[in-house]
Amino acid sequence: MSLPFELCDRTLNRIVARHGDLVEVETPLAKLVSPMSPEPVGSMRVFRGTSVAKLVYVGLVVPMIHLDSHMIFxxxxxxxxxxxxxxxxxxxxxxxxFHLDLIPRADLATHLSYVDAAYHPLTPVFEAASAxxxxxxxxxGPRQRAVMSPWMLVNRATEEAFAGIGEHVDAYADHWSxxxxxxxDADVTATLADxxxxxxxxxxxxNIFSRDVDPVWSQVSRLLGDATTDALRAELIANE
Structure with missing residues (x-):
């Protein structure tokens, strides 16, 4: 079990356990195949619930190109x-x-009480991780950062440092949960009426899952083909 898979899988299981009505559903993308390998090179898992409307996991593992990538939204x-x-x-x-973030649902610059409730409690964790x-x-790039939050953590890591980021991931996930x-609070919700x-x-x-914004999709297309890559993107773009 690789460190990236272990971190992602443990976090996914914590979310599913805490939000108990999440149920895994069938998806035609459960096995991801590539011309590069006779065996599947990855998988997608999809869960649906109420308070958490949708949880998506995508994993791609191709040893011949040194790829071991795992993502949850x-x-x-x-x-x-x-x-x-x-x-x-x-x-x-x-x-x-690794990349860790809570994606804003409102403009942060004009909704300070929302910032204080949704993000400010993460500041000590963000600062500790950054250091x-x-x-x-x-x-x-700044264009890609613009669609995320200022509390986004996106770093390369030594193996030792990567093995130690679990507490930061847990803190973000627990705050989000x-x-x-x-x-x-009602006063925060009222400010979001606009x-x-x-x-x-x-x-x-x-925008987040746009080929134009995130160059990773071009790399995924080279591995899986355009049709499968666009099907992955479509699953991430909508809750339906």
Missing amino acids: AFTGPESAVPHFTLDSVYGGSYHA QEGLTAAAV SLVEGGF TDLPGRDAAVRA
């Missing part, structure tokens, strides 16, 4: 202001890397 419902949770954990042959020895900033369970939550979410997710 946990999506709240269209009408919810609770951010989405995401974790990527990767081994690329000469380095480990952790063995972590270096990953190359993510608390928001899912408790929601926001936000079309479903419409904004649809637009943001289309």
